[in-house]
Amino acid sequence: MSPFAHITGWGMAVPQRIVTNAELALRIDTSDEWIQSRTGIRERRVASEDQTTASLGVDAAQRALDMARLKPADLDLIIVATSSPEHIFPATACLVQDRLGASKAGAFDLLAACSGFIFALNMGTQAIRTGAVKNALIIGAETLSRIVDWNDRNTCVLFGDGAGAFVLQASPEQGGVISAVMRSDGSGGDLLILPGGGSRIPATHKSVQAGQHYVQMNGREVFRFASRVLGQATEEAVKKAQLSLDEINLIIPHQANQRIIEAALRGLDFPVERCVINLDRYGNTSTASIPIATCEAVQQGRLKPGDKVVFVGFGGGLTWGAAVVVWSAPLPAARRVMPYRYRLYARLRSMIKRLMRRLDVLVWGRRNPYL
Numbered sequence: 629m630s631p632f633a634h635i636t637g638w639g640m641a642v643p644q645r646i647v648t649n650a651e652l653a654l655r656i657d658t659s660d661e662w663i664q665s666r667t668g669i670r671e672r673r674v675a676s677e678d679q680t681t682a683s684l685g686v687d688a689a690q691r692a693l694d695m696a697r698l699k700p701a702d703l704d705l706i707i708v709a710t711s712s713p714e715h716i717f718p719a720t721a722c723l724v725q726d727r728l729g730a731s732k733a734g735a736f737d738l739l740a741a742c743s744g745f746i747f748a749l750n751m752g753t754q755a756i757r758t759g760a761v762k763n764a765l766i767i768g769a770e771t772l773s774r775i776v777d778w779n780d781r782n783t784c785v786l787f788g789d790g791a792g793a794f795v796l797q798a799s800p801e802q803g804g805v806i807s808a809v810m811r812s813d814g815s816g817g818d819l820l821i822l823p824g825g826g827s828r829i830p831a832t833h834k835s836v837q838a839g840q841h842y843v844q845m846n847g848r849e850v851f852r853f854a855s856r857v858l859g860q861a862t863e864e865a866v867k868k869a870q871l872s873l874d875e876i877n878l879i880i881p882h883q884a885n886q887r888i889i890e891a892a893l894r895g896l897d898f899p900v901e902r903c904v905i906n907l908d909r910y911g912n913t914s915t916a917s918i919p920i921a922t923c924e925a926v927q928q929g930r931l932k933p934g935d936k937v938v939f940v941g942f943g944g945g946l947t948w949g950a951a952v953v954v955w956s957a958p959l960p961a962a963r964r965v966m967p968y969r970y971r972l973y974a975r976l977r978s979m980i981k982r983l984m985r986r987l988d989v990l991v992w993g994r995r996n997p998y999l
């Protein structure tokens with residue numbers, strides 16, 4: 629029988645800096661009252677100058693590995709879901725791989741906007757179910773504060789920075805991620821878009837002057853789409869898992885807007901008490917919102933081993949999806965590992981590799997020693 633993909637470690641990292649609605653109201657034409665009543669958001673975290681999408685991802689990953697008692701070198705696969713990658717390439721996942729010292733892992737980014745974490749969770753699960761991969765690291769990490777226009781009140785009040793990570797491990801025990809659905813509709817691509825900086829509209833003085841390097845959104849249309857698909861995806865994933873909604877202990881939705889979540893719950897006739905909402909403190913952290921909310925739910929004792937939980941998200945693309953998971957505990961570890969020690973090893977290894985590359989050039993010049 630094919631192995632099951634269990635979530636055996638989880639971790640989150642958010643910047644320390646808190647930006648309240650009142651602080652935003654000092655800079656743009658908005659108010660705490662408007663933001664809270666239309667979205668539920670009170671404050672969000674904003675990365676400091678030295679924090680990046682990869683550094684937040686590494687911090688979250690380290691905690692998840694610590695929880696799973698897994699060495700970075702045990703990882704076979706790293707997927708970073710992000711809407712604010714450090715570069716178009718190299719993948720942010722490769723930067724994370726290097727800093728963790730995950731020397732045996734293949735690493736790539738997955739771009740499905742705010743649904744990215746669900747899609748990555750499903751991809752990691754499928755890789756484990758085939759037997760090709762034993763240990764996978766799934767990260768949602770964002771520094772959206774760098775790609776929003778802080779003068780655009782339609783978008784800047786909504787987003788925040790942060791990261792969350794899950795370790796997925798193969799196990800013969802039934803459970804873990806038991807179903808998932810992924811959907812897309814590219815006809816709505818223009819509703820939530822970062823138009824510039826790609827190959828279609830390369831960065832130029834003109835594109836920057838026009839603000840095309842910032843997130844643009846048709847909020848009303850995204851709202852309508854999201855309220856509809858959140859419930860639909862939940863129902864589909866639950867059905868695929870051969871369960872009924874009554875058997876679901878907790879729903880952890882993408883944290884974009886309290887009104888969207890409440891509308892979806894009403895449609896499902898699902899009690900709001902069995903849903904995790906923490907967007908009041910973090911805003912919309914895109915791919916990071918679901919793993920951050922999960923970490924807090926576990927910490928608060930709202931999610932225990934054996935519980936059945938639905939993760940459900942939506943976002944630009946348009947994309948949406950859901951997964952049903954039987955929550956696990958960390959697998960029994962064969963040995964004690966100290967993941968923080970590996971950070972130092974990883975740094976050293978990376979430095980030595982860079983140095984060797986330079987030496988190679990010094991010794992061989994432009995000649996290729998392999999020819």
Ligand code: UT7
Pocket residue numbers: 657658659662663666667742781782785820845847848849850851854884885912914942943944
């Ligand atoms: O991960 C997915 C990411 N995106 C989302 O989830 C966004 C989904 N959409 C939403 O959450 C909501 O549509 C918003 C929160 C963006 C807007 O709420 P709304 O109730 O749909 O407001 P609206 O777009 O209908 O705008 C109402 C008014 C407009 O003024 P007029 O045109 O009626 O005069 C806006 O200009 O509110 C104005 N407005 C603001 N006022 C104060 C828009 N943003 C602000 C603001 N402060 N920050």
